[in-house]
Amino acid sequence: MVNDFTSRYSWLTQLFLVLLRFAIGWHLLYEGLYKLNTYSTNDPWSATAYLQNSEGPLSESFRGLVDANDPGSIFEQQAIARHWRKLLPGPDQNEQGGEDQEVSAEDRLQLARVGLQEELLSQVNRHWQNYSQNFKRSYQLEVEQQESVLGELRHAKQELRKKLIDGPDNAVQQAFDHYVRDSTLPAGSSLTRREVQNMTDNLAVVRDLVMQSTVTYHEQLAGLLSPVQLERQNPAVVSATGAVNWVVMAGLIGCGVCLILGLFGRLAALGAATMLLLFYVAMPPLPGLTASTVGGAHYLYVNNNLIEAMAALVLASTPSSRWVGLDAVVMPVLSFLWRGMRRQEKTTVAEQE
Structure with a gap:
């Protein structure tokens, strides 16, 4: 043979x-x-970045595999530029209104910043909502505990909005402004290595705020558990x-x-x-x-x-x-x-x- x-x-x-x-x-x-x-090691490999940045005909199917409980997944830069760029008023929109309705670069940046902030809050809230649902199922919470979970979720949302938009911490808002300015450059624009690093650093400031708020939110939920529930192994399903x-x-x-x-x-x-x-x-x-x-x-x-x-x-x-x-x-x-x-x-x- x-x-x-x-x-x-x-x-x-x-x-x-x-x-x-x-x-x-x-x-x-x-x-x-x-x-x-x-x-x-302290940096395990994950397919999150590859899936989140997926492009092409089947991109939505691949992005759907990204863990919905990890708010860090929304900070993949290619995904942000792709998902958020549609919120910005394009140059054609400025020209349609004539000279009297022309939007200045600063006004356009301000409009973009507000739109991106709201979109960021919406995505983070969605991740937190998914986590709270898994938390309630995993620990089989009582009715009163479930109501407390909803209260902690509302409080966490309010605190994040206060820090990102309404709070006195100008460092976060300035970092976000710089990131918006860099990530909304016209197609084909080139950035120097320093500008790319600054863009990454600015995004990291906002990301750190979101991740710190997420850790605080998780700790608040853990504080609602009884001693018996704390001893129970979390039966969370593999993401x-x-x-x-x-x-x-x-x-x-x-x-x-x-x-x-x-x-x-x-x-x-x-x-x-x-x-x-x-x-x-x-x-x-x-x-x-x-x-x-x-x-x-x-x-x-x-x-x-x-x-x-x-x-x-x-x-x-x-x-x-x-x-x-x-x-x-x-x-x-x-x-x-x-x-x-x-x-x-x-x-x-x-x-x-």
Whole structure:
């Protein structure tokens, strides 16, 4: 059987296909192990940024996988620029009203700041609302405790609004103004490295305020629990993003190991191609999208993920794991066992007749 497979390909073709399988397998395995190793550090890997910044036809589906309980997910800069830019009055709107209705740059900035503040508050409130719902379900709160949770939620919303908009802390408002000014520049505007860093620092000021308010809100909710409830293990369901993280790492490691060992090679190659194609459609290098320029590279329609996925599909169409790999032993054994089971079934049917 192996000779039938090998007779279709020259020895040089077989060699390069096996090397290609090793290369793709090692790439996937190392990527998966690297991500897994970050969970022993203070900065574990998460697919949140990739999902939140997803673009293209299926972007809404990928963004829907982001954990709804983490307010930090709304601070991905690409997502903010994409989601908030639609709130700003464009230059065409200013021109339609004539010179008498022309909006000055400062007025436009003020209008943008107010709109973005309200949008930020709305998104944070939505995250807090989801957390409060999970909190009530997890600890099986009494009716009075549930009412207290709603009261703490209203109080947290009021405090955040006071600090972000109505409070005397000008540092946060100034940082937000600077971030609005930088993030609403016309398309094609270039920023220096210092300006990009300042933009990141300004956003961090607002993010720190939101995260600090979130921690305070969580502590207030924990203070509502009885001693018995505090001792109870929180049965919170694993978040969608957490599940995606582990599926991605398991898929990378599993496909990588199988490709290197040549174990279920065609199935592993098909699985690798599926994962790589999902990575591709999450951020396709289409015209006008950020995925078309990554680092110093420039792509249009085709990028590394698509090329590697096509290479994996080539491997899925060839028996390279039967040439060099465990499938050379495993597949004949499985085939022998399968034929034995079929013969046993036929014998049983014949005896019954």
